Structures are given as structure tokens and as C-alpha cells.
Amino acid sequence: MAETLWQRQLREGLAEMQLSLSDEQQQKLLAFLALLNKWNKAYNLTAVRNEGEMVSRQLLDSLSILPWITTDQLLDVGAGGGLPGIPLAIVFPEKRFTLLDSNGKKTRFLNQCVLELGLDNVEVIHGRAEDCRPEQPFSQISSRAFTALDNLVGWCGGLLANGGSFLAMKGQYPDDEVAALPAGWQVSSSHSLKVPGAGGERHLLIVARAEQSR
Known part of the structure; x- marks a missing residue:
């Protein structure tokens, strides 16, 4: 069988990112993308409509934060169409992922993904x-295109363990949002993300509680 566009884009993108995934994991990622594309027509799960951009802007973008996933139990807030939570759960079957969203249509989609893809390590909360x-x-709590940083720590700070951190995925470096972080919170590090095939800037901000001065 001839390789599809998505298969080629995923294979080449993973090679460029130096990520080695099994055939089964790659098949699950593409099956998830097919579900997302199908449901998006009715549920408006993502703004990405061009099928030629989906592997890059959805799968590879989600996988770009893999090096910073250090916990065994991660919460993905504002999970929406399952990005980055579902791709991360496919890559890390030994870790637990909780996907939280207030939109009932989106959580119905996420539950369908869990069912069809056999993701025993994912819990969906509406x-x-x-x-x-x-x-x-x-x-660790991840967020992608969810809300501004001050809202993120305000709404979700109570869900973060002491010594824990937010993994906030952003486009351009959000200077205004960083400046607006409330007292007691800080960007402990930031990382420029390289996503094969994606135009524009991508950044990961690690946000944590500021250390108490002794």
C-alpha cells in the first residue's frame, strides 16, 4: 500500500524531532487525527481545517513537549480536542492522563477517543x-491554547501539587501574560519549540510557585 500524506508527514516529522515511536503508536496517532478531523466538522474542536497541516499543527505540536513530561500523572486542562493530552497518552501508555474540559461536546469526543483507541490510561472529566x-x-498540568497565564494559575493553582509546575504551550513568547502573573508565581524556564512543518513561533513556559524567601 502506498504511504498516505499523513503517514509520510508523521514519519518525517518524528525523524526530524528524533522521536522513535512504534508502528502501533504511529497508527494510533493517525487514528486519533482521523477522529478529530471527522468530529471537527460538527463539533468545532479545532480551528485547523487544512488536512495538510493537521499532522504538524496537532500531532507534532503536541509531541514537542515530550522532553518536559516528568510526572506519572498529568492533568491537561482545557483539553478541548485532546491536544496535547491524547497524543501524549498514546506515547506514554505507562503514565496516567486526566483530561478536563467544561464543554460537553468536547468531552463526549474525548470519551469516544478513549473508547475507540483503547486508551486505558486516560480519564475524561467534564x-x-x-x-x-x-x-x-x-x-504537572499542561495547557494548550486554553487561557492567559494569570487565569491558568488562578483557576488551576489549587490542582497543582507543592513543587509542581504548569506546562503552558504558547505561540509567540507572551511578555504581557508573564508580566501579569500574580505574586507567588513565576516562569521558572521557557523553551522555544521546533515543530516540523509549522510556521510561526512556539514556546513552552514552565510556570511554578515562586520559592518562599527564607
Whole structure:
């Protein structure tokens, strides 16, 4: 069988990012993308409509933060169409992922993904971050195109464990958002992300509680 455009883009993108994934993982990533593309027509899950851009802007973009995933249990807030949570869960089957979104259509889509892709390591929660009451706080919380940093720490700070950090995915470096962070929070590091095939800037900001002065 001839290689499809998505298969080629994923294979070449992973090679450029120096990521080695099994055939099964690559197939699951592409199956997820097909679901996202199908449901997007009715549910408006993502603004990316051009099928030629989906591998880069959705799969590879999500996988660009892999080196900074250090926890065994990650919360993805404003999970929307499952980015980056679903691709990360496919790559890390041994880790647990909780996907939180307040939009019922989006959580229905996420539950369908979990079912069809057999993702036993994913839990989907329909609700607002402010109302979420997990059994224990999370050491890492990811967010992609969810909200400004001050809202992120305000709404989700209570879900973050002591010593934990937010993994905030942004486009251009958000100087205004960083300046607006409330007292007690800081950007502990920032990283320019290289996403094969994607135009424009991409950044990952690690946001954590400021260390208490002794």
C-alpha cells in the first residue's frame, strides 16, 4: 500500500524531532487525527481545517513537549480536542492522563477517543477547573491554547501539587501574560519549540510557585 500524506508527514516529522515511536503508536496517532478531523466538522474542536497541516499543527505540536513530561500523572486542562493530552497518552501508555474540559461536546469526543483507541490510561472529566476536586493534586498540568497565564494559575493553582509546575504551550513568547502573573508565581524556564512543518513561533513556559524567601 502506498504511504498516505499523513503517514509520510508523521514519519518525517518524528525523524526530524528524533522521536522513535512504534508502528502501533504511529497508527494510533493517525487514528486519533482521523477522529478529530471527522468530529471537527460538527463539533468545532479545532480551528485547523487544512488536512495538510493537521499532522504538524496537532500531532507534532503536541509531541514537542515530550522532553518536559516528568510526572506519572498529568492533568491537561482545557483539553478541548485532546491536544496535547491524547497524543501524549498514546506515547506514554505507562503514565496516567486526566483530561478536563467544561464543554460537553468536547468531552463526549474525548470519551469516544478513549473508547475507540483503547486508551486505558486516560480519564475524561467534564467540568470547570475551579470545581474539580481530585483525590490528590497533580505535579504537572499542561495547557494548550486554553487561557492567559494569570487565569491558568488562578483557576488551576489549587490542582497543582507543592513543587509542581504548569506546562503552558504558547505561540509567540507572551511578555504581557508573564508580566501579569500574580505574586507567588513565576516562569521558572521557557523553551522555544521546533515543530516540523509549522510556521510561526512556539514556546513552552514552565510556570511554578515562586520559592518562599527564607
